[in-house]
Amino acid sequence: MANKDWKTFMIPYEQAVEELKVKLRAIRTEYRRKNDYSPIEFITGRVKEISSMLEKANKFEIPHDRLAMELEDIAGIRIMCQFVDDIETVVNILRSRQDMKILYEKDYITNVKPSGYRSYHMIIQYPVNMASGVVNIIAEIQIRTLAMNFWAVTEHSLNYKYKQSIPENIKSKLKEAAESAYQLDQTMLDIKDEIKDAQKLFEVKSAIVSSIMNDILYLMSLNKIQEASRFQSQLNKLIEYGDVSDLNQLHLLVRKEINRFR
Template sequence: MVMIKWNEMLMPYEQAVEELKIKFKSIRKEYRKIDEYSPIEFVTGRVKKISSIIDKAAKRNISLDMVQEEIEDIAGIRIMCQFTEDIYRVIELIRNRDKKDLFIVEERNYLGKIKESGYRSYHIIIRYPVHTVFGERRVLAEIQIRTLAMNFWATIEHSLNYKFEYQIPQTIKDRLKNAAEAAYNLDKEMSEIREEIVDAQEVFQAKSNVIEKIAKNIQKLSILGNKDCVDLQNKFLILQKEGNYNKLKDFNNKLELRLDKRNNYYKP
């Protein structure tokens, strides 16, 4: 068996996780910037610990010099969604990137085919190209997509599996199944009122964005030497307290018009 240089071996996986996190966080940010609802709530990622890789290889009877080809989740990211419907939107986002900046190897649907434990999630195994000092490496990585409720349940189950070394007592298994069903019902209930929740969140995000724009535009006018910036700031604070989105938007439009006039005035 070849001697494993763990630090060197894991570096491409660490790079893959960081790059994938940035890509999907950027998608979320883009939706927020254009005042649209994002199917991605948040993203996490990790590279398996050496001890976990060795344990998994032993359980599956995999030689250590074959772990990079046989173990698919050395690099892994999780994409959390608010609603079950959002999971399928994220799946489509990933499929649309296939053969562009990632390569889909396999999809595993644990939403339609729930595990006996009650586990629900959607897994996509990909090969992800990483550019290193030694050239391009296409490493295997796993993307897990699940709701916040599914993630809470899965995190608890993982902790219990670790504690009991995957031999969870039957009484706790039964309670976990009940909890999985409760999480499923919670997701179902939230889907029933999804439209109202999304509308409320979009209004909040739009108001937050326009407030940020106003603050920056007043600062720009101040830098340009406008003498009424204190009055503008005071009016802004009054409008923010009122919380009327249309009034805030109208105020920002007037600020941007003033900025355009100033910029045009100073053009050569």
């Protein structure tokens, strides 16, 4: 296939990755705008390099005219979650979507790979609207925790360095690290409610601080520099040592001051 043909072949995959990233990030945004906990922490996506694609095709003896049907990860999306049980939530969200068809799933969390690799894979068919019409492409979505992702990226780098033949002593260390990462995920799950409460509190405080800052800037626009400076000094102390009630009280004082000068 000529270079021009390869570029044409890749276009729907590139478009699919961009569309899926936008759609999945919208789920996270929806949760957060409702002040709900989002099971999605962040999302990445990539289209396989042509050289990597051909290397894999040669390894598994896939003819070039069968790549679109048999190479499942030309387009890849990775969804990272904070906690192990978030993965099931995300899987159920994806199962309920109407804009993609799930072809099959691979659970490497319940069925851990011998290397220690853990992740949940979903192979989907996704329709891409091209100028010439709809093209149905196959893509892979990987869902994993941050700890699983850290381990998997490390393993991938070592496989690249050692050309898929990692020395046994390093393999053994990797397996130990995988178990440590799994134990970390389990420990984090045990204190999930505490972590969520702390994150919620942080978000609430951040929102109040942002509102106070906007009001202080408004006071400055009214040329009330002395008042704005006094409130800024109080805010700086409360950011470090204050709680939500202290910040709310300051917010009320700033609003009263603004109303006095309007």
